[in-house]
Amino acid sequence: MTDTVYIQPLTTTSAPQAVDGDAVRLAGGMVYAREFAVILRRDGEVAERVLTTKARIEAVLGALPDAVGAEAEAQWANLTAVHAPMQLGARTIRLDQPQVVGILNVTPDSFSDGGEFMDDPDAMRAHAAAMHEAGAAIIDIGGESTRPGAKAVWEGQEIERVVPAIEHCSGMGAAISVDTRRPAVMEAALAAGAHLVNDVSALRYDPRSLEFVAASRVPVVLMHAPGEGENLHAGGDYRQVVLDVFDFLRSARDRALDAGITRDRIVLDPGIGFGKSMADNLALLNALPLFHALGQPLMLGASRKRMIGALSNEAGAHERLGGSLALAMCGMDAGVQLLRVHDVFATVQARNVWRGMRDAALTDFSMLTD
Structure with missing residues (x-):
């Protein structure tokens, strides 16, 4: 028992x-x-x-x-644990309020912006600068699509895609995350100026990743995905999805700790859309505050996800701003620290209004009596 x-x-x-x-x-x-x-x-x-x-x-x-x-x-x-700020290069990322992480895909087949910023370096640079100026605390750069059915990428090709983008963002003074599951790409990205590793496989895809991240002493995002190997979406068979994902992330956290990655360098992500049905995703979003019980900062990546289209007459990826903002607000109301989004300007604006309301509530004593 x-x-x-x-x-x-x-x-x-x-x-x-x-x-x-x-x-x-x-x-x-x-x-x-x-x-x-x-x-x-x-x-x-x-x-x-x-x-x-x-x-x-x-x-x-x-x-x-x-x-x-x-x-x-x-x-x-x-x-009730208070998380210290993350130091990413010269940038200090406070975790006592929601922060916006801007997505920069340099891939030909990402579901939202495939090819847009890979084939046109000027467009990539302009988009990165716009996110930085709009208030993105971190820019998350990825060179491999992890959407269902996407083809695997050779690590050399992935490096060729992400390194120029990282070097450009580093030149802007941005805090940079690299979205990869391959240790060779992690190594090249950190050498080019990245500060954080965002691994959708929770350091399971390659057994060398765990040791590399521990030795590099950089923060890492560990995301839930049910699959192993190339197909991270496989095997999404849950008894109780919220508790099963919690158990997975607890094991991923403990595995990282055992490898020498300190608690102040671990961020957890429930993996919305990865091997999960609509019902699974909605259950996780409604239960987001539970994951604070794991004692780590949380990242939420729900921007433009398929579930938004399914709930809005099959709206295309570029027609999902309203739904993306609704899910970002869900994350803010749950105390999530890092919101990974495509639409930085709109999300930062929503965050600023949300924060103004929270600040006002803390100083509103109209409900108190003598």
């Missing part, structure tokens, strides 16, 4: 004073969690689910089986 435990924030409040302090600041950010579900899973099935608030959490955790007690205490501490 195997027991596992999960602490899921269920509701948020605009400010702690609105509920007489019975709320916690989620992951050191601008979201305050009010109610929580403490879930006990036994042999893969939910055996118990208890609702609580901060005021009663100690008693609820104390009643759990001894085998999961330490994990539950760790998750509760993780939910």
